[in-house]
Amino acid sequence: MKESLLEILCCPLDKHDLELEDAQYDGDEVVSGDLVCSECGETYPIEDGIPNLLPPDMREQTPA
Amino acid sequence: MDLADRRDLETDVYQPAEDSELLADAACDRLEEEDLVLEVGTGSGYVANRLAEETGARVIASDVNPHALAQARSEGVEPVRADLVEPFADGRFDAVAFNPPYLPTESDTEWDDWMERALSGGEDGREVVDPFLDTVARVLAPDGVVFLLVSSLTGVDEVVERAGENGFSAVAVADESFPFETLTVLELL
Numbered sequence: 001m002k003e004s005l006l007e008i009l010c011c012p013l014d015k016h017d018l019e020l021e022d023a024q025y026d027g028d029e030v031v032s033g034d035l036v037c038s039e040c041g042e043t044y045p046i047e048d049g050i051p052n053l054l055p056p057d058m059r060e061q062t063p064a
Numbered sequence: 065m066d067l068a069d070r071r072d073l074e075t076d077v078y079q080p081a082e083d084s085e086l087l088a089d090a091a092c093d094r095l096e097e098e099d100l101v102l103e104v105g106t107g108s109g110y111v112a113n114r115l116a117e118e119t120g121a122r123v124i125a126s127d128v129n130p131h132a133l134a135q136a137r138s139e140g141v142e143p144v145r146a147d148l149v150e151p152f153a154d155g156r157f158d159a160v161a162f163n164p165p166y167l168p169t170e171s172d173t174e175w176d177d178w179m180e181r182a183l184s185g186g187e188d189g190r191e192v193v194d195p196f197l198d199t200v201a202r203v204l205a206p207d208g209v210v211f212l213l214v215s216s217l218t219g220v221d222e223v224v225e226r227a228g229e230n231g232f233s234a235v236a237v238a239d240e241s242f243p244f245e246t247l248t249v250l251e252l253l
Contacts, residue, residue: 001142001143001144002142005124005142005144007153007156008100008124008152008153008156009144009151009152009153010151010152010153010154011151012146012147012150012151015153015154017153044151048134048137049137049143050130050133050134050137050143050144050145051144051145052130052145053144053145053146053150053151054128054145054146054147055147055150058128058147
């Protein structure tokens with residue numbers, strides 16, 4: 001993901017801002033890291049450049 | 065073609081069909097280069113890509129399906145794994161496009177795989193459309209619009225009524241008839 005995407009995203013639970021932590025870059029793209037809610041502290045992973053912003057209860061209940 | 069036929073063609077990611085094309089055509093005609101656009105439920109990324117390439121707009125593509133997002137990313141759009149518009153900040157988007165899962169499905173004939181998630185709108189066909197209509201206004205910029213694909217199988221009147229309950233007025237901006245359904249693109253303002 002592009003770092004500028006941060007301004008467009010929010011925590012899916014409480015809609016507060018997200019902060020980027022432990023970012024690994026490939027050029028100007030963030031390929032891995034965590035997005036952490038500045039309010040509730042919930043952590044959302046970035047894997048293969050794709051941020052996973054499903055709420056925690058939906059991460060587990062999806063088909064393989 | 066019914067749900068059983070459609071799902072046999074592909075098992076992981078919904079591929080572009082007549083509905084994708086109709087939605088892309090209608091939205092491309094109405095977007096500006098400086099717009100920020102969200103496509104919900106992007107599937108293969110076909111619609112998001114056409115919007116980005118033909119209008120120059122920045123397009124964010126969301127889906128719940130990780131296989132879809134991997135395919136969409138390889139096509140060059142900006143993917144986000146998301147439940148509808150939940151992880152998007154207030155008031156940002158000039159336009160939101162959505163070709164939802166809309167086929168009415170008996171509860172005992174659902175398959176619990178990604179293709180079923182891409183096609184099935186539950187018993188009345190509106191199980192995903194309704195919560196979308198109830199939440200999308202939050203992420204729209206003041207003059208933002210929604211382009212929503214609806215099938216006659218899903219009930220266009222019911223969708224327009226639900227949109228109205230959420231403060232939208234709906235205009236049909238494109239439609240196309242097929243033997244088994246009529247597809248309509250609604251512009252919600």
